[in-house]
Amino acid sequence: MTHQIAIESVLREKRLFEPDPAFARRANVPGQAAYRRLRKEAETDYQRYWARLAKEHVDWFTPWKKVLDWKPPFAKWFVGAKTNISYNCLDRHLEGPNAWRRNKAAIIWEGEPGDQRVLTFGDLHREVCKCANVLKGLGVKKGDRVAIYMPMVPELAVAMLACTRIGAVHSIIFGGFSADSIRDRVNDAKAKLVITADGGWRRGQIIPLKDTIDEALQGADSVKHVLVVQRTGQSILMKNGRDQWWHDQMKTASSDCPPAKLDAEHPLFILYTSGTTGKPKGILHTTGGYLVHTTVTAKYIFDLKEEDTYWCTADIGWVTGHSYVIYGILSNGVTSVMYEGAPNHPDVDRFWEIVDKYNVTILYTAPTAIRTFMKWGDKHVRKHSLASLRLLGTVGEPINPEAWIWYHRTLGKKRCPIVDTWWQTETGGILITPLPGCVTTTPGSATLPFPGIFADILDEQGKPVGTNQGGYLVITRPWPGMLRGIYGDRKRYKEQYWSKYKGIYLTGDGARKDKNGYFWIMGRVDDVMNVAGHRLSTMEIESALVSHPEVVEAAVVGRPDEIKGTAIVGFVTLEQGNEPSDALRQTLRQHVAKEIGAIARPDEIRFTESLPKTRSGKIMRRLLRDIAAGRGSVGDTTTLEDYSILAKLREAEEA
Numbered sequence: 001m002t003h004q005i006a007i008e009s010v011l012r013e014k015r016l017f018e019p020d021p022a023f024a025r026r027a028n029v030p031g032q033a034a035y036r037r038l039r040k041e042a043e044t045d046y047q048r049y050w051a052r053l054a055k056e057h058v059d060w061f062t063p064w065k066k067v068l069d070w071k072p073p074f075a076k077w078f079v080g081a082k083t084n085i086s087y088n089c090l091d092r093h094l095e096g097p098n099a100w101r102r103n104k105a106a107i108i109w110e111g112e113p114g115d116q117r118v119l120t121f122g123d124l125h126r127e128v129c130k131c132a133n134v135l136k137g138l139g140v141k142k143g144d145r146v147a148i149y150m151p152m153v154p155e156l157a158v159a160m161l162a163c164t165r166i167g168a169v170h171s172i173i174f175g176g177f178s179a180d181s182i183r184d185r186v187n188d189a190k191a192k193l194v195i196t197a198d199g200g201w202r203r204g205q206i207i208p209l210k211d212t213i214d215e216a217l218q219g220a221d222s223v224k225h226v227l228v229v230q231r232t233g234q235s236i237l238m239k240n241g242r243d244q245w246w247h248d249q250m251k252t253a254s255s256d257c258p259p260a261k262l263d264a265e266h267p268l269f270i271l272y273t274s275g276t277t278g279k280p281k282g283i284l285h286t287t288g289g290y291l292v293h294t295t296v297t298a299k300y301i302f303d304l305k306e307e308d309t310y311w312c313t314a315d316i317g318w319v320t321g322h323s324y325v326i327y328g329i330l331s332n333g334v335t336s337v338m339y340e341g342a343p344n345h346p347d348v349d350r351f352w353e354i355v356d357k358y359n360v361t362i363l364y365t366a367p368t369a370i371r372t373f374m375k376w377g378d379k380h381v382r383k384h385s386l387a388s389l390r391l392l393g394t395v396g397e398p399i400n401p402e403a404w405i406w407y408h409r410t411l412g413k414k415r416c417p418i419v420d421t422w423w424q425t426e427t428g429g430i431l432i433t434p435l436p437g438c439v440t441t442t443p444g445s446a447t448l449p450f451p452g453i454f455a456d457i458l459d460e461q462g463k464p465v466g467t468n469q470g471g472y473l474v475i476t477r478p479w480p481g482m483l484r485g486i487y488g489d490r491k492r493y494k495e496q497y498w499s500k501y502k503g504i505y506l507t508g509d510g511a512r513k514d515k516n517g518y519f520w521i522m523g524r525v526d527d528v529m530n531v532a533g534h535r536l537s538t539m540e541i542e543s544a545l546v547s548h549p550e551v552v553e554a555a556v557v558g559r560p561d562e563i564k565g566t567a568i569v570g571f572v573t574l575e576q577g578n579e580p581s582d583a584l585r586q587t588l589r590q591h592v593a594k595e596i597g598a599i600a601r602p603d604e605i606r607f608t609e610s611l612p613k614t615r616s617g618k619i620m621r622r623l624l625r626d627i628a629a630g631r632g633s634v635g636d637t638t639t640l641e642d643y644s645i646l647a648k649l650r651e652a653e654e655a
């Protein structure tokens with residue numbers, strides 16, 4: 001990595017929000033003294049600390065022989081132990097002292113058209129057992145990969161928990177990805193089964209998921225069956241022998257399916273995410289450590305109580321949905337709200353209607369959503385009481401102080417602590433965050449590592465940087481929820497995360513620490529962009545652009561965007577004989593959406609005679625970023641631009 005990390009000279013945020021003593025008294029970690037004790041315990045012996053939490057918060061069939069086996073960069077947590085995640089999320093709430101939870105809501109679901117379903121822990125257990133038997137009937141065995149491409153419906157939760165019940169490895173693909181992206185992921189994981197739905201609702205429209213799967217599976221030979229949930233009801237193709245209706249299969253399935261006793265290191269799921277190359281990487285998580293990490297962090301960070309109604313607005317297709325819509329929440333026996341559709345359907349106050357209707361107490365969402373609500377206007381929020389809310393969380397990107405303050409005042413009515421949680425697909429669960437009732441917060445900072453997590457900021461040589469100096473954010477000791485690898489690519493795993501500093505995990509984010517030791521995330525330092533809280537690789541979009549026959553070369557950079565955090569700008573050189581036009585611009589944007597998915601569609605395409613390059617032939621990305629951001633523009637951007645002169649000037653300046 002060659003990027004220099006500039007020290008951001010932004011205005012330093014001074015506003016501090018002390019924990020409310022009344023909140024602290026009732027909190028799961030009750031106040032600063034308790035927090036300090038927890039930190040001390042973790043710092044004294046972090047393995048013993050995690051072992052204690054693992055014993056207290058998770059049920060095991062067989063205890064571990066060793067807490068951690070660490071042969072950098074390969075970790076095994078809770079070595080020799082056996083457990084099952086679906087058992088921890090379901091069965092243990094149906095028996096023993098918690099048996100009364102059988103009839104407590106596990107999932108409160110609302111479809112976009114306004115339909116509702118509530119599944120109690122008892123219901124969910126029954127459905128999961130049946131589905132697990134359906135999977136077995138379709139030939140899925142322990143260790144097999146199951147790809148899931150579904151809308152946000154309860155069957156998605158059922159499907160993933162059914163996989164964990166029998167030790168199948170799920171690979172959930174976000175419903176916005178294109179057929180090509182699905183095919184790549186299905187082939188990389190060699191999935192045996194695909195679970196999908198006919199469609200899902202989004203802004204009143206049907207998203208035709210099954211059609212996309214049909215296209216994706218041309219050229220995906222590992223797939224033997226497709227299990228199809230009927231959600232939207234339009235006519236779809238059902239391929240004879242391959243495709244099965246979910247409702248047909250479930251009708252006759254037995255509801256008796258004991259949970260498999262799985263090794264703590266048994267693979268749990270693969271989740272693909274963008275890296276610095278054109279090929280997404282399959283992040284692999286395993287069973288025991290991930291369960292401990294998500295269960296404990298959810299309990300302490302969201303202060304989960306028996307009576308809470310918790311709502312994380314993320315799609316389950318992203319890691320946030322895996323860890324904090326389903327696993328970490330249900331394992332605590334807490335009710336999780338799931339909403340299928342868009343925040344502005346039928347109106348821009350849909351979220352607040354849902355909060356009031358179900359008396360949501362904890363809301364976890366993304367800064368990009370918060371900025372969108374700000375733009376839509378306070379009056380839509382004020383129509384609703386929101387009196388049930390007691391805690392707010394954010395995730396996915398740095399939150400700008402203005403949005404933080406709006407969240408605090410307009411949503412939280414100044415009464416709810418805010419937890420700004422920093423983590424990644426790779427980390428499995430939250431790593432840097434305040435604990436509510438314990439840590440004084442300040443808008444824009446995720447504050448401190450969770451007790452038991454050890455983070456630092458290093459310079460190029462691996463030395464910790466000084467106060468308020470920018471550097472590479474790293475995690476210096478292994479943690480239970482950490483990724484165990486990139487599926488099928490040990491080399492890339494080592495190179496990507498562990499080669500810059502020996503035995504230390506490189507996050508790819510830049511950060512600084514203030515004088516109180518609070519972490520301030522400054523964004524990515526590699527060629528990964530964070531667009532509306534979603535990770536996209538510049539290389540991936542570039543190769544999509546170049547795959548269009550009229551494009552010779554392309555460079556993609558991010559430009560600051562008020563709502564999305566980052567907008568995507570593609571600089572494109574055309575094949576000789578092709579003229580720039582608005583129509584071509586639209587075609588190329590559409591082409592990227594088709595290749596990767598709508599989330600990757602460039603916001604702007606700019607045609608250029610040639611890409612600015614250094615004498616050694618490297619694309620001058622910094623220059624392009626400046627141009628994209630409107631700094632040092634070269635006049636008319638509607639037609640063909642030529643940056644070669646600018647590039648020469650810049651190179652002379654920087655020489």
Ligand code: PRX
Nearest residue numbers: 395396397398420421422423424425521535
């Ligand atoms: O750059 C950081 C940003 O999102 C990246 C991880 O993206 P992904 O794996 O898609 O997971 C997102 C949900 C966990 C990080 O490398 N990021 C995430 N949370 C924050 C954040 N940046 C600043 N503040 C956060 N709270």
